[in-house]
Amino acid sequence: MKPFFRSIVLLLMLNTLAFCATSSNQIWDKGYTFLKFLEAYNIPLSVYWNMYAEDKELTAEIYAGVRYYTLVDDNVLIQALIPLNDETQIHIFKDGDSYKVDFIPIKYFKSNASIAISVQKSPYQDLIELTDDINLANEFVNIYKNAIDFNTKVLKEDKLALIYDYKYRLGRPFGNPEIKASLIETNRSPNFLFAYNDGKYYNERGDEVMGLSLKTPIKIKSVRISSKFSLNRMHPILKVKRPHYGVDYAAPKGTPVNAASNGIVVFAGIKNGYGNVVEIQHSNGLKTLYAHLSSYKVKKGQKVKTGQTIAQVGNTGMSTGAHLHFGLYKNNKPINPLSNIKSTTSVLAKAQKEEFLKIAKGYEEKLKIAIMDNFSGYTPNYFASN
Ligand SMILES: [Zn+2]
Structure with a gap:
């Protein structure tokens, strides 16, 4: 039995399907970024720079290997759908002479x-x-x-x-x-x-x-959480609904950031929106992400232990003040880190x-x-x- 092989009607892109427009899908390459994507389709980069800081940060969630969809007419991008995870996708679409970017639920x-x-x-x-x-x-x-x-x-x-x-x-x-x-x-x-x-x-x-038990990645006594994890939070100032795929810890620049659990560093570098980022792969398909770092002292492939200092708190990427953005993913699906910080199994x-x-x-x-x-x-x- 092969349960995935079912035919369904392709309705999603029909509403804007212009004459001769070509709909196709591609795989997001390793190292590809939202900015490079805009460049590839000759879309003004101001589209990115004019986005809310929170939205710029979200574009860093696009992960290598994800399948995304484009609709192109006469070499002009009409619209594209790029998943951030299983639930939410970026929708970029032509609007007159310019482009608009929105975040919409994935229909499946x-x-x-x-x-x-x-x-x-x-x-x-x-x-x-x-x-x-x-x-x-x-x-x-x-x-x-x-x-x-x-x-x-x-x-x-x-x-x-x-x-x-x-x-x-x-x-x-x-x-x-x-x-x-x-x-x-x-x-x-x-x-x-x-x-x-x-x-x-x-x-x-x-x-x-x-x-898998996680330790709080910052050791300061009574560290303040400035923003909680949410799959769909209403932004207090912008009045738009946006997910926040992690927990923000407010801490002074230079505060040590520690590995939340044993694992292997799978990424250490820049992700636009998130600034300097370290990602650690743990057992059970779990991955932690540490963003906006001022600097990091680990490299890809390195083994790290729980509590080991891997980086310093900073303000890089889309950030309005020094803080650590701490994310937890299970097979690329964001989950709430706070519900997994514990010392024993449940x-x-x-x-x-x-x-x-x-x-x-x-x-x-x-x-x-x-x-x-x-x-x-x-x-x-x-x-x-x-
Ligand atoms: Zn954050």
Whole structure:
């Protein structure tokens, strides 16, 4: 079964489709920037310089490898749609003799699937062969990273079952699938994981499995948060709704910035809007971003430890005063860093745990059905009989 191959009607760009205009899509190259994009289409750079500071900062969120769409007529860009993440995209469009830039929600279709596999090569390989979706295979490996060594513990013919949501846009799989429930056998014994509404994964007893603990990247006592994380905040002065994909810590220039967790530096350099930036890749597909730095003392490929000083607070890029912009991403999706700063793995409170166990029971039943539908005659005894 290949759940992504569905045909849908391409409506999105039809409203401005002029005669002979060509609609196409490309991949955003590594090192490509919004300014370079404007240059490539002969769009005056004042379009960028006239944007609100917050909006300039957002253009630094475009990431390498993302697919974006352009509509060009007679070598003139009519409009373009460039995703910042799975939810929001930049919409740049011709308006008379000039161009306008807006940030709009991404329209996509959502569906869900349940699959079951008897492992032949490896869970990762087999998942890609069945679904053609690398993001799904990566996410599966990520959620079990702290729990299971797939190389030694999973045997041939061990069963795997997944229930997940996925998105598609303009006929293509889009963004990251969300695994809702998962089962992988190790030597025929079950290992369940269930997603809860806090975005974390727990086993069937309600213990968190994935847990990456983050430390506050600034050590000043009672450091002030000048702007919180928000997927759609109303700007107090500009009166427009804009996301803020991180937490701003107000701190004097030169204050040490520390790695929030162990990881590998994957970027150290300038990103327009964010100024000097360091990005650290952690386990479980998580990445932290430190922006507006006055200077940094790490380089790409370097291993860093929790609490290690990597940079200094500054005022570079689009910033109105010295502060650290601290972002957290899971597979390029921004998430709230504050909900992940903790010293131990999560334990669900009593009421939450009861709710979680109810959800998990429902999913366990669906996993059972997926296994039994695909492997008739195989009725593992670890499923509660009813
Ligand atoms: Zn910020």
